[in-house]
Amino acid sequence: MAERGQRTAPDGVPARIGQVVMLHHGGDREEARRRLLDLWTELGEHGDPLHRCTLAHYLADTHDDPEDELAWDLRALTAAEEQRESVAVRALYPSLHLSLAADYAKLGRLAAARTHVRRARAAADVLVDDGHGAGVRAAIGRLELRLGDGGPGEELGIPSRRGG
Incomplete structure (x- = not known):
């Protein structure tokens, strides 16, 4: 020490x-x-x-x-x-689950993809209200729509600073 x-x-x-x-x-x-x-x-x-x-x-x-x-x-x-329990790790969960959802979607494993996109959405409340947070929320919304998850997606009106 x-x-x-x-x-x-x-x-x-x-x-x-x-x-x-x-x-x-x-x-x-x-x-x-x-x-x-x-x-x-x-x-x-x-x-x-x-x-x-x-x-x-x-x-x-x-x-x-x-x-x-x-x-x-x-x-x-x-x-x-x-x-x-780490604050830094909790802030990664939305992106981690979003990535897993996208991975499973690419592999055609839609049930697993939907599970992880729901987990990403549930974890997104820890995201800061900045460009990164908005981008992750928007990506979650786009994947929810693509998967037909019925999540809030675009109706939340969250803009993406990444252009889409």
């Missing part, structure tokens, strides 16, 4: 994940996947659950195969469950 007045080294994992996500968003999906997998190996199965959750969630987006994407999103949810 650091003594009073000493500084501890900041946790660099979130920044490292963020750098790789920027690489992915810049179009280098293969390199992003490779770097995220290297970081996953470095963290190990006993690494910080929030880091593993975030990392697996982003890793899912780097995969083309819907089964692989689902496997990584399930790893993200499993890691989140280890710290379910």
Whole structure:
């Protein structure tokens, strides 16, 4: 434990994940996947659950195969469950369940997709009223409509800042 007045080294994992996500968003999906997998190996199965959750969630987006994407999103949810009372983790649940719903929809597993989109909607109350929160809520609404879930979707009038 650091003594009073000493500084501890900041946790660099979130920044490292963020750098790789920027690489992915810049179009280098293969390199992003490779770097995220290297970081996953470095963290190990006993690494910080929030880091593993975030990392697996982003890793899912780097995969083309819907089964692989689902496997990584399930790893993200499993890691989140280890710290379910954490405010930071609770804020990830809407996006985690939305991703799982989309994964299951791609695989034609509509009952599972509907279950997760309902969970995403139920968890969305923790989202901040900002561009990200509005975007996630709008995406939940679009998927609810696509799945015929009967959720509130567009009738809530929640605009998307992501253009749709």
